[in-house]
Amino acid sequence: MMQLLYGIVLLTVMGFVAGVGLGIAAKKFEVKEDPRVAEIAKVLPGANCGLCGYPGCEAYAKAIVYKGEAMGKCVPGKKMGVEAKIREIMAKGGPTS
Numbered sequence: 001m002m003q004l005l006y007g008i009v010l011l012t013v014m015g016f017v018a019g020v021g022l023g024i025a026a027k028k029f030e031v032k033e034d035p036r037v038a039e040i041a042k043v044l045p046g047a048n049c050g051l052c053g054y055p056g057c058e059a060y061a062k063a064i065v066y067k068g069e070a071m072g073k074c075v076p077g078k079k080m081g082v083e084a085k086i087r088e089i090m091a092k093g094g095p096t097s
């Protein structure tokens with residue numbers, strides 16, 4: 001009976017220690033995304049059609065911010081003035097620029 005109790009206590013302690021360790025590691029190695037990605041994704045049409053050459057609007061937004069991709073590649077967004085809105089967002093600068 002005592003062996004079972006020791007086993008339960010040991011597993012509980014190990015689980016707690018592993019949880020705390022993972023929590024600390026998650027905070028320490030957290031990768032913060034440039035807020036401009038979300039802002040650009042918000043002004044894109046959200047059609048996820050792939051006409052820009054990326055698998056979706058968010059991938060295109062990330063390419064603009066992190067890879068310096070051209071800002072006028074969203075075909076459905078041309079009539080909506082998306083390129084000008086993206087230029088405004090990019091002109092603000094960000095933590096990676």
Ligand code: SF4
Nearest residue numbers: 048049050052057074
């Ligand atoms: S072309 Fe525009 S709407 Fe289509 S996936 Fe690219 S960003 Fe989204």
